[in-house]
Amino acid sequence: MSFFHSKSATDFIPQSMLQELQWRRLESVLRHTYENVSWYRDRMKKKGISPSDIRSLQDIAKLPFIVKTDLRDTYPFGLFAVSMEKIVRLHASSGTTGKPIVVAYTQNDIDVWKEVVVRSLLCYEVHEGDILHNAYGYGLFTGGLGLHYGGEALGVTVIPMSGGNTERQVMLMRDFGVTAFSGTPSYFLHILDKAHEMGVDLRDLPIRVGILGAEPWTQALRNKIEDGAGIKALDIYGLTEIIGPGVAAECHHQGGSHVFEDHFYPEIIDPETLEPLPDGQEGELVFSTLTKVGMPLLRYRTRDITKLIPEPCACGRTIRRMQRISHRSDDMFIIRGVNVFPGQIEAALLSIEGTVPHYQIILSRQQGLDEVQVLVELTSEKFSDTIRSLENLRKTISRKIESTVGIRVSVRLVEPNSIPRSEGKVKRVQDLREI
Ligand code: ADP
Ligand code: ZN
Numbered sequence: 001m002s003f004f005h006s007k008s009a010t011d012f013i014p015q016s017m018l019q020e021l022q023w024r025r026l027e028s029v030l031r032h033t034y035e036n037v038s039w040y041r042d043r044m045k046k047k048g049i050s051p052s053d054i055r056s057l058q059d060i061a062k063l064p065f066i067v068k069t070d071l072r073d074t075y076p077f078g079l080f081a082v083s084m085e086k087i088v089r090l091h092a093s094s095g096t097t098g099k100p101i102v103v104a105y106t107q108n109d110i111d112v113w114k115e116v117v118v119r120s121l122l123c124y125e126v127h128e129g130d131i132l133h134n135a136y137g138y139g140l141f142t143g144g145l146g147l148h149y150g151g152e153a154l155g156v157t158v159i160p161m162s163g164g165n166t167e168r169q170v171m172l173m174r175d176f177g178v179t180a181f182s183g184t185p186s187y188f189l190h191i192l193d194k195a196h197e198m199g200v201d202l203r204d205l206p207i208r209v210g211i212l213g214a215e216p217w218t219q220a221l222r223n224k225i226e227d228g229a230g231i232k233a234l235d236i237y238g239l240t241e242i243i244g245p246g247v248a249a250e251c252h253h254q255g256g257s258h259v260f261e262d263h264f265y266p267e268i269i270d271p272e273t274l275e276p277l278p279d280g281q282e283g284e285l286v287f288s289t290l291t292k293v294g295m296p297l298l299r300y301r302t303r304d305i306t307k308l309i310p311e312p313c314a315c316g317r318t319i320r321r322m323q324r325i326s327h328r329s330d331d332m333f334i335i336r337g338v339n340v341f342p343g344q345i346e347a348a349l350l351s352i353e354g355t356v357p358h359y360q361i362i363l364s365r366q367q368g369l370d371e372v373q374v375l376v377e378l379t380s381e382k383f384s385d386t387i388r389s390l391e392n393l394r395k396t397i398s399r400k401i402e403s404t405v406g407i408r409v410s411v412r413l414v415e416p417n418s419i420p421r422s423e424g425k426v427k428r429v430q431d432l433r434e435i
Pocket of ligand 1: 093212213214215216217235236237238239240241302304324325326327328329425
């Protein structure tokens, strides 16, 4: 049994009570949405259903889906369910995948958000007395302010770092005696390198936990981070459309992230047939917000692929977990008919000594044929090796990638620090094929 705090009580309630709560909340959010958002009303009418046709939690499957393009088509305020007087905050997605998505929060929504971030922090065993270095971007992106308000609500000392000026980040991390870090895994890696350059060993500092997410990362990268910094690296999942960070959080058992499903009801569907799949089966994650007032979303298709883990976790929480998201469906690329994810290349790379986890994937088309080039950065020690040993390394990497991914790629070794570092979400793939 892990340490218990009254603010995470809901994480431990019996499944039957949880389902009762979800059902009551669904009924009420459905009515609110139907009455106040014409988009939903029209879609439901087209399907020939009204809120009274939804008589149980399972009936949620009768409701229409909503997708990212629907949010773009109703830009900026088309899905708001209350008037602007009730809205206290607007955010927009970082736009990793195109035009931004706008979301609105009432004070109540902000309080829900705070609550789920508090519950996330308790999953990470962060509490009063901890000093949280929050490197998520402040601004329209939900990461910074989301973690910030939750941290304060729990009584944690929050440092609103945001991204950038990495040298100063390392300095303050050391001088302030930071105990917890939040940010993207790719940025943490950059901080780790910078600290090394500055002669600071994070393993000697009080920092003990990394709250990492907003982008996919592999187990291999987790190992690298945990060893390099002497911390426990835990996942945080969230998306702007649903609330921001704090939709799901991983506990110290590291067996997937607990979904705060009393607020965000998860379903897994088959992305082809759109039929719901049972727990334990992998498919596309769909969320319905059960308590959001400003801009409730019912059955939002995230395009994230995962499965729900129904087995109770060793931490005692009864809310279900979702398996780590290993890739964004937007990041997948198809090369000569083979589906490839950057994470597969990352896993292959990190299994080899002498490379650092900074890489870039460049796709091009030459005489009608797709080519993949992987730029791999060397560590400074490796960089001074003989040409022959580097050539061997290059071949090893290329063989490793070929055997993991199933396609031949050309590998180019590049100097230390030559691949641009990210301060927020990293962009690994450059697709030059359409240009
Ligand atoms: P954008 O779509 O502009 O990047 P968001 O911040 O809303 O803006 O991105 C949410 C998406 O980020 C999720 O749908 C998911 O694909 C990805 N994501 C967030 N957290 C994680 C995580 N812990 N692991 C993997 N992917 C994540
Ligand atoms: Zn757990």
